[in-house]
Amino acid sequence: MAGHSKWANIKHRKGRQDAKRGKIFSVLIRELTVAAKLGGGEADDNPRLRTAIDKALAANMTKDTIERAVQRGAGGVDGENLEEVSFEGYGPGGIAILVESMTDNNNRTVAEVRHAFTKAGGNLGTTGSVSYLFIKKGMIQIGSGGDEELIMELAIDSGAEDMEVSNEGLISISTRPDDYENIRKCLTDNSIELTNSEISLVPETTVSLDLETSLKVFRLLEALEDLDDTQSVHSNADFPNEMMEHLDS
DSSP states (O other): OHHHHHHHHHHHHHHHHHHHHHHHHHHHHHHHHHHHHHHOSOGGGOHHHHHHHHHHHHTTOOHHHHHHHHHHHHHTSSSTTOEEEEEEEEOGGGOEEEEEEEESOHHHHHHHHHHHHHHTTOEEOOTTSSGGGEEEEEEEEEOTTSOHHHHHHHHHHTTOSEEEEOTTOOEEEEEOHHHHHHHHHHHHHTTOOEEEEEEEEEESSOEEOOHHHHHHHHHHHHHHHHSTTEEEEEEOEEOOTTHHHHHHO
16 A cells, blocks of 8 residues: 555656646747747847747757747747736735736736635735835856856856855856846857856845745745746745755655
């Protein structure tokens, strides 16, 4: 019986991973299509599209799939009814949450987002209620094993705002949005492999949570991310280290 339960748990986890992979691809395809529609299908002239392509390649999306998404956007055929919308609200513990979505039916998306907040003990706020707590920054991450001195020199010379190295050797660089593309290109031109790079919303300050509240907030963020129309979810939560142990147990 214990073996059966363990196998069921493995299947459940694999199903979640497969579902997440499908979700990631749908998010990336929408971003590719909209980026191409708004800025044209040439990546060299469209920084947003260049970033979307890089993220798609990092997620192992095939070049054919990427090209089809870009062509749809540039040709104005599919995705022309998609609009970018943001939702703001509060989760358990008063945590600020900002959800970025792309939708062809705003009423449906509003209802789904509101339901996720309400079910988790949070509430959907009005426009501007939490967005002022976030700023837009370019974020670049580099895996361990890189030449820290070279990376720092290249990043600073290109206009980076800050650089941090974790205990595991992971390097995180933050930039102003206007400098992001120049820094990203400088690093890749010097054969620095990036593990992740994007322009994202970052909280100016974070709020530390106890374990019980952290688990509630994490599950709300996960529910919001799982919604079909969600592109990204941001919060100012500072989760305790032991939280992941409880999620895996």
